[in-house]
Amino acid sequence: MLNTLLxxxxxxxxxxxxxxxxPVTKISAGPCVVTQIKKEGKDGYWAVQLGYGxxxxxxxxxxxxxxxKGATEGKMAPRFLREARLSEKPEFKVGDKVEVxxxxxxxxxxxxxGVSKGKGFAGVVxxxxxKGGPKTHGQSDRPRSAGSIGQGTxxxxxxxxxxxxxxxxxxxKTISGLQITSIDLETGEIxxxxxxxxxxxxxxxxxxxxxxxxxxxxxxxQKRVVEGKEEEGVGEEGELKEEKKExxxxxxxxxxxx
Numbered sequence: 001m002l003n004t005l006l007x008x009x010x011x012x013x014x015x016x017x018x019x020x021x022x023p024v025t026k027i028s029a030g031p032c033v034v035t036q037i038k039k040e041g042k043d044g045y046w047a048v049q050l051g052y053g054x055x056x057x058x059x060x061x062x063x064x065x066x067x068x069k070g071a072t073e074g075k076m077a078p079r080f081l082r083e084a085r086l087s088e089k090p091e092f093k094v095g096d097k098v099e100v101x102x103x104x105x106x107x108x109x110x111x112x113x114g115v116s117k118g119k120g121f122a123g124v125v126x127x128x129x130x131k132g133g134p135k136t137h138g139q140s141d142r143p144r145s146a147g148s149i150g151q152g153t154x155x156x157x158x159x160x161x162x163x164x165x166x167x168x169x170x171x172x173k174t175i176s177g178l179q180i181t182s183i184d185l186e187t188g189e190i191x192x193x194x195x196x197x198x199x200x201x202x203x204x205x206x207x208x209x210x211x212x213x214x215x216x217x218x219x220x221x222q223k224r225v226v227e228g229k230e231e232e233g234v235g236e237e238g239e240l241k242e243e244k245k246e247x248x249x250x251x252x253x254x255x256x257x258x
Contacts, residue, residue, distance in 0.1 A: 001086070002048055002084060002086065002090060002092070002098065002102075002103065003084070003103060003207055003208040004050070004082075004084035004103075004205060004206065004207045004208070005029050005030050005032055005050070005098060005100065005103055005104070005205075005206050006029070006030070006032050006050055006052035006053075006080060006082055006203065006204070006205060006206070007027045007028050007029030007030065007052070007188075007190075007203075007204050007206055008027070008028045008053075008201050008202065008203060008204065009025065009027060009114065009196060009198045009199065009200060009201065009202050009204055010025065010026035010027060010028055010189070010200070011025075011026055011200065012024065012025050012026070012195065013025075013026060013191070015181045015182065015191060015193075017181065017214055017217060017218060018218055020217070020218050022181065022193055022217055023193070023194060023195070024181050024182075024191040024192060024193055024194070025191070025192050025194065025195055025196050026189055026190070026191055027112075027189065027190050027191075027192060027196070027204055027206065028187070028188060028189050029100050029104075029188055029189070029190050029204075029206055030052070030098060030099055030100045030188050031097045031098060031099050031100075031188060032050040032051060032052045032097070032098045033050070033051045033052075033071050033078060033095065033096070033097055033098075034048055034049070034050065034051075034071065034092045034093065034094055034095065034096045034097075034098065035049045035050065035051040035067070035068055035071040035078060035081060035094065036048075036049035036067070036094065037049075037090060037092065037093065037094060038083070039089075040089075045085060046085065046086040046087065046088060046089060046090065047083050047084060047085045047086060048083070048084050048086060048090050048092060049081055049082070049083050049084075050081070050082055050083075050084060050098065051068070051071055051077075051078025051079075051080065051081050052078060052079065052080045052082070052203070053078060053079030053080050053203075054073075054076040054077070054078065054079055055076065055077060055078075055079045056075060056076065056077075057072060057075045057076060057077045058075070060077045064077075065077070070094045070095045071094055071095055080203050082203075082205055084207075099188070100183060100185065100188050100190060101183075101185055103208055104180055104183060104190060104206075104208060105180070105183070105211070106180055106181065106182060106183055106214065107179060107180060107211065107212045107213045107214050107216075108179065108180045108208055108209075108210070108211055108212060109177060109178065109179055109208075109209045109210050109211070109212045110178050110179070110180060110192065110206050110207060110208055110209060111174055111175065111176040111177075111178070111206075111207045111209055112174070112175050112178060112192060112196040112197070112204055112205070112206055112207075113172065113173070113174040113175075113197075113204065113205040113207070114172075114173065114196060114197040114198035114202055114203065114204045114205070115170060115171065115172055115173070115197065115198055115202060115203075116169045116170065116171050116172075116173045116197040116198065117169050117170070117197075117198070117199055118167075118168075118169040118170035119167075119168035119169040119170075120167065120168065120169075121165065121166065121167055121168070122165065122166070122167075122168035123144055123145075123146075123165045124144075124145075124146045124163060124164065124165055125144045126168065127163075127165065127166065127168045128163045130144075130146065130163075132144045132145070133145065133147055146163075146164065146165065149162060149164070173197040174197075175194070175195075175196055175197060176209065177209075178192045178193050178194050178196070179192070179193045179212055179214065179216065179217055180192055180193075181193055181214065181217070190206075192206075193217055
């Protein structure tokens with residue numbers, strides 16, 4: 001069963017669920033058009049290639065125009081193409097449209113994949129969170145440097161994967177465990193709890209992981225326990241403490257009246 005849809009990242013906002021404020025990211029998801037069906041006998045696996053967005057057909061190469069035959073509308077062709085693997089033969093055919101309502105519903109847990117923002121060349125403090133060196137002891141001019149990277153006589157070289165300055169960001173990232181807080185069926189806009197990678201308007205791949213409920217996002221749904229005891233104001237112990245405070249307040253009022 002198809003569980004993937006393409007979309008573009010929108011602005012961040014907030015949602016209120018039973019009084020709790022939750023940060024959300026708005027995503028314009030779908031509709032997507034099926035541009036290719038990959039078969040197990042020919043390609044080695046089942047998959048559906050989805051097309052999203054639109055661009056002029058004149059900006060598409062002739063070979064790609066032949067590939068997209070049956071999936072274009074007028075003089076427009078899909079802007080992005082991505083593949084979603086399946087475990088069995090799909091029910092779709094080339095040219096079919098996939099809407100948000102066909103896959104997602106409010107409360108579903110999803111994983112969002114995108115390309116993170118590029119930060120350019122960054123030092124070790126910004127890139128890896130290094131502390132840096134002291135401003136004294138002979139290095140007052142380089143407190144954010146990486147310091148020594150050598151390994152001594154053994155092994156006598158720098159290990160591969162050493163955390164060093166370099167290009168930061170602009171990598172494919174996946175954020176899992178997010179939940180859909182709302183869906184606008186008319187515009188195809190969905191709100192997902194928390195931030196997602198990418199810049200405004202960048203391509204995102206939204207994959208459904210499982211069904212869920214919005215109550216899982218709320219902070220106060222489960223009874224919080226600290227060191228095996230219920231918190232003050234919760235349970236019998238909390239009720240006794242509240243009664244004790246009331247008696248003390250009544251006693252203070254009686255002393256003042258006297």
